[in-house]
Amino acid sequence: MCLSGEPYPECCGRFHSGRAEAATAEQLMRSRYSAFFRLDEDYLLRTHHPSTAPDRLDLDPDMQWRRLDIVATSGGGPFDTEGTVEFKAYYRHGRERGVLHENSRFVREGGRWLYVDGDILA
Numbered sequence: 001m002c003l004s005g006e007p008y009p010e011c012c013g014r015f016h017s018g019r020a021e022a023a024t025a026e027q028l029m030r031s032r033y034s035a036f037f038r039l040d041e042d043y044l045l046r047t048h049h050p051s052t053a054p055d056r057l058d059l060d061p062d063m064q065w066r067r068l069d070i071v072a073t074s075g076g077g078p079f080d081t082e083g084t085v086e087f088k089a090y091y092r093h094g095r096e097r098g099v100l101h102e103n104s105r106f107v108r109e110g111g112r113w114l115y116v117d118g119d120i121l122a
Contacts, residue, residue, distance in 0.1 A: 041057050049110060066091060084106070102119065105117055
């Protein structure tokens with residue numbers, strides 16, 4: 001799903017189930033991508049910073065997420081408190097194909113990485 005090379009239960013599945021927390025901003029980004037793929041609204045809201053989190057998400061079951069490419073990271077390591085992850089997420093929606101290119105901001109609070117927001121890139 002997130003193309004980390006790990007099987008789902010050992011990778012994003014352990015984060016989605018709550019058995020583990022992402023150690024880096026990139027791990028959280030990959031797990032959130034997989035959560036969009038799996039329509040896991042609870043996980044997406046749980047990993048969104050409370051200051052910017054929506055009340056709910058309108059996930060589209062017709063949206064087909066195809067591939068995630070991590071373009072660059074800055075900070076976001078196990079000992080950092082902030083980080084960014086630039087990614088490209090490829091999708092198909094009906095006959096439309098596209099790429100979501102975003103630079104996402106993350107913070108680590110209480111030992112947990114949280115998604116804050118992101119800038120859409122061209």
